[in-house]
Amino acid sequence: MKTSLRLLENVKAYIPPADFYRAELPTMPSPRGGGWRDGGLCVFHADNHAGSFRVNLETGAFCCFSCGAKGSDIIAFIQQRDGLSFPEALQQLADEWGM
Numbered sequence: 001m002k003t004s005l006r007l008l009e010n011v012k013a014y015i016p017p018a019d020f021y022r023a024e025l026p027t028m029p030s031p032r033g034g035g036w037r038d039g040g041l042c043v044f045h046a047d048n049h050a051g052s053f054r055v056n057l058e059t060g061a062f063c064c065f066s067c068g069a070k071g072s073d074i075i076a077f078i079q080q081r082d083g084l085s086f087p088e089a090l091q092q093l094a095d096e097w098g099m
């Protein structure tokens with residue numbers, strides 16, 4: 001899994017979580033500053049009332065108080081949202097962000 005580990009290091013260094021969430025969460029209010037922010041509508045359940053979904057713009061962690069979705073980085077976000085394995089999520093991120 002040498003390739004995957006190298007890709008992981010690149011993905012994490014290459015994609016700032018703030019930029020990632022700005023692109024992936026169209027309903028996220030304009031973020032100011034880092035740390036935990038309102039992520040807008042949760043993408044992990046049929047959310048029609050923003051307020052329970054939080055993202056951390058420094059670490060990429062996310063957490064929904066409504067459906068319980070949570071993870072520690074943007075790779076976990078892609079894995080859970082798109083139902084991908086860890087290597088598949090890495091590959092998708094690398095492709096989407098032109099690495």
Ligand SMILES: [Zn+2]
Pocket residue numbers: 042043044045047053064065066067068069
């Ligand atoms: Zn949710």
